[in-house]
Amino acid sequence: MSHPDSFNCRRNLEVDGRTYQYFSLPDAARNLGDIRQLPVSLKLLLENLLRCEDGRSVTAADCRAVVEWLHKRSSEQEIQFRPARVLMQDFTGVPGVVDLAAMRDAMARAGGDPQKINPLSPVDLVIDHSVMVDRFADPSAFADNVAIEMQRNHERYAFLRWGQQAFANFRVVPPGTGICHQVNLEYLAQVVWSHDDDGATLAYPDTLVGTDSHTTMINGLGVLGWGVGGIEAEAVMLGQPLSMLIPEVVGVRLVGKLREGVTATDLVLTVTELLRKRGVVGKFVEFYGPGLDNLPLADRATIANMAPEYGATCGFFPVDGVTLDYLRLSGREPQRIALVEAYCKAQGLWREAGDEPTFSDSLTLDLASVQPSLAGPKRPQDRVALEDIRAQFDLLLELSGRKAELDTDFVVAGEHYGLHHGDVVIAAITSCTNTSNPSVLMAAGLLARKAVELGLSRKPWVKSSLAPGSKVVTDYLAKAGLTPYLDQLGFNLVGYGCTTCIGNSGPLPPAIADCVSANDLIVSSVLSGNRNFEGRVHPQVKANWLASPPLVVAFALAGTTRIDLTREPLGTGSDGQPVYLQDIWPSDAEVAAAVGTVAEAMFRHHYADVFSGDAAWRAIAVSPGATYPWDPASTYIKHPPFFQHIDQPAAALADIENARVLALFGDSITTDHISPAGSIKPSSPAGLYLQGLGVAPADFNSYGARRGNHEVMMRGTFANIRIKNEMLGGEEGGNTLHQPSGDKLSIFDAAMRYQADGVPLLVIAGKEYGTGSSRDWAAKGTNLLGVKAVIAESFERIHRSNLVGMGVLPLQFVAGQNRQSLALNGSERLSIHGLAAGLKPRQRLIVELLRADGTEERFEVLCRIDTAIELDYFKAGGILHHVLRQLLAG
Structure with missing residues (x-):
């Protein structure tokens, strides 16, 4: 590939006898201006532009705009970013591969070459979201859960095996290996990438986008990356740049050190609360x-x-230096480590003591101020000090009108104990956030050992589990001698994957489940995860608390969240004396000694043959061929309808006339609300559809596992059991009022009735619409229901771009207006004008409102198509439609 190299900055770098070429930032700065004060994250974007300059998608002016950012500390400049690679997990990866397979079919039908649909950037897909906690607290739990996973997901895995052989540049990490973000951190990421380029070896920063929002984990290693929707990721795979505005960068200055007994989890919950209050949506954050x-x-x-x-x-x-130490520990090759050090120092990307870059905004956090914490009961930013958890739960109970039942003992059939509000029914050491961190996992193991030695045990109503992010974790827990104690408390290994945090917590024991349902109990889960949104962890568990792994073990011992563990005993020891948390909490020195047993050989052993899989994976039959042989009887993998008319010109944009409101929502509607990932309710539209095909409820699997079937996913859209449509008052569940009939229907059934009548639809919502995971089906399902636009007070970044990527128009109320100020109740008809006349990014559009009583009003909204390339995608019907039309055109 030839590069214009407008700033004459392509240079050679000698590292241990090898010569690499690179685009030198210091040399480019001689023509661009001083960049030493530029945040490192923006230096990485600048390097990307210098290297990818082609005079068309990337120009010299784009590079200058990054440097000019220093004067305003913000920019309205749109740039085209080309990540080095793409990371996927199977929940988002399966529909991604389904789309690629469907695009190949569309290309073949239109007379093109299906092999043109092929990843141009390296793609790694890690199967980590499908294992469920069906078996727990038993030595055979891991083997049993793996066997169930392979049987339950055979169709999906056969499809991914086909993709593995059909597509170039596409690798699959088989199930039972680890969580994608931890595998990325421990093995896949290189920090500095290299490849052959016109006979030379080109070195450049390792950057990526991923189809999981927690792709951001890799930024801890100095690798710039973030989550995008599967739709955007597919476009990147197919050679499209990622369109973005040069972001604001918020600096977080860290000082001091954590106090004795305070964990990394406590720190991250504090950072989450701090930055959510500050407001960093859509911005980069850089720590210094x-x-x-x-x-x-x-x-x-x-x-x-x-x-x-x-x-x-x-x-x-x-x-x-901390980065290099980790690369050595995790078994990266010495030549790669030497390249990382030499490259980063040559480029001014290396952190030096005293570095104080220029930021759009900055704040300081004293690490010594962090205190033991949890977050909940339904949002990760709602931090609660450990000592306040009892009071917080009691307040929740009071607000629910259940205060009189605080101490009521509810009978569990066939058991010697009863249940109470606030009891912990799930305690899970799970999720990439914390199972990648040896210090908190060793702390959990040490706490378990001390608890067992003092005679404590897990309460019998607690479903406990250990689901590490990689096999390295079980190695080091075993080497430190801590596994037997975790096992004795019921924290047996249940699988390597994203279990409870994604909703794969499995069923509660029947007697527990029956008691919770019969008495509508507000029970708790405590998990070392990152998400605790309503209905996500388990449909019967209404209060979900994020906590460090040692606190997860502690709450399993206590059995309730109605306790102040800083003052009240966890239980009674074998000597008859009360045992307090401080009695079993490990010292920092004990934790450090245990962490010191983690060795490079563990990483090298487990990643030596990471793509091969076990015998069951290798035995899966693979269908050969460039196009996929769709099985009409499959309930997992179905040919999606998105590209049916791709051989015809895209229709011109038209105004939206006389649309109905499908649903009216409040604030913080998450992608979990819009497109659930957990269990499928038998009485839901998706459950009824599957039963109509002969699938028994026991074999439903989860919404996440069914993402390759658009019929399931469109029926699951807005079907979360905790979603509240304001058209129905405070009622929970995915229902709505059909207009003008007033019939109460499921949102899916109403949407189908509107489609049959040719009525366009809108969704109206409050602030932070689409928070949560980068879930492409939240946009795809919205599209398939016939929703033409979403009007909200604000959008979360990924979901907004996903809506555009599926041809759904995101519109934002202008300042001072919202659904309440306009007195919207869902009975209105709305028309949106300004699309047909030549839509522009961030244009103001007029909405004409016709109320049920015949009165008319007009109000303005802001078009949240933010960039010119997004507008191109929207005009084409979506981002993949745009790519496919380009490829068909030659």
Whole structure:
């Protein structure tokens, strides 16, 4: 590939006898201007533009705009970013591969070459979201759950095996290996990438986008990356740049060090609360300051992981000596480590003591101020000090009108105990956020050992589980001698994957489940995850608390969240004396000694043959051929309808006339609300559809596992059991009022009736619409229901772009207006004008409102198609339609 190299900055770099070519930032700065004060994350964007300059999608003016950012500390310049690679997990990866397979079919039908549909950027798909906690607290739990997973997901896995052989540049990490973000951190990421380029070896920063919002975890390693929808990721795979505005960058200056007994989890929950209050949605966050010297790489990764929870695009940590230490520990090749050091130092990307870049905004956090915490009961930014958890739960009970039942003992059939509000029914050490961090996992194991030695045990109503993010974790827990104690408390290994945090918590024991349902109990889960949105962890568990792994074990011992663990005993020891949390909490020195047993050989052993899989994976039959042989009887993998008319010109944009409101929502509607990932309710439209095909409820699997079937997913759209449509008052569940009949229907059934009548639809919502995971089906399902536009007070970054990518128009109320100020109740007809006349990015459009009583009003909305290339996507009907039309055109 030839490069214009307008700034004459292509240079050679000698590293241990090898010559690499690179685009030198210091040399480019001679023509661009001083960039030393530029945040490191923006230096990485600048390098990307210098290297990808082609005079068309990237120009010299784009490079200058990054440097000019220093004067305003913000920019309205749109740039085209080309990540080095793409990371996927199977929930989002399966529909991605389904789309690619459907695009190949469409290309073949139109007379083109299906092989043109092929990843141009390296893609790694890690199967990590499908294992469920069906078996627990038993030595055979892991083997049993793996066997169930392989049987339950055979169709999906056969499809991915087909994709593995059909597509170039596409690797699959088989099930039972680990969580994609932890595998990325421990193995896939290289920090500095290299490949052959016109006979030379080109070195450049490792950057990526991923189809999971917690892709941001890798920023802890100095790798710039973030989550995008599967739709955007597919476009990147197919050679399209990622359109973005040069972001604002918020600096977080860290000082001091964590106090004795305070964990990385406590720190990240504090950071999440702090930054969510500050407001960093759509911005980069970059950490700097002397406190980084006291922050191990695993702690940095823990903070970076939860960037979606604090709302940022990413939470970035520059490369320094701590980075190199981790690369050595995790078994990276010496030549790669030498290249990382030499490259980062040559480029001014290396963190030096005293570095104080220029930021759009900055704030300081003293690490010594962090205190033991949880977050909940339904949002990760709602931090609660450990000592306040009892009071917080009691307040929740009071607000629910259940205060009189505080101490009521509800009978559990066939058991010697009863249940109470606030009892912990799920305690899960799970999720990439914390299972990548040896310090908190060793702390959990040490706490378990001390608890067992004092005679404590897990309460019998607690479903406990250990689901690490990689096999390395079980190695080091075993080497430290801690596994037997975790096992004795019921924290047996249940699988390597994203279990409870994604909703794969499995069923509660029948007697527990029956008691909770019969008495509508507000029970708790405590998990070391990053998400605790309503209905996500388990449909019967209404209060969900994020906590460090040692606190997960502690609450399993206590059995309730109606306790102040700083003052009240966990239980009674074998000597008859009360045992308090401080009696079993490990010291920092004990934790450090245990962490010191983690060895490079563990990483090298488990990643030596990471793509091969076990015998069951290798035995899956693979269909050959460039196009996929769709099975009409499959309930997992179905040919999607998105590209049926791709051989015809895209229709011109038209105004939206006389649309009906499909649903009217409040604030913080998450992608979990819009497109659930957990269990499928038998009485829901998706459950009824599956039963109509002969699938028994026991074999439903989950929404996440069914993402390759658009019929299931469109029926699951807005079907979350906790979603509240204001057209129905405070009632929970995915229903609506059909207009003008007034019939109460499921949102799916109403949408189908509107479609049959040719009525366009709108969704109206409050603030932070689309928070949560980068879930492409939240946009795809919205599209298939016939929703033409979503009008909200504000959007979360990924979901907004996904809506555009599926041809759904995101519109924002202008300042001072919302559904309440306009007195919207869902009975109105709305028309949106300004699309047909030549839509422009961020244009103001007029909405004409016709109320049920015949009165008319007009109000303005802001078009949240933010860039010119997004407008191109929208005009084509979506981002993949745009790519496919380009490929068909030659």
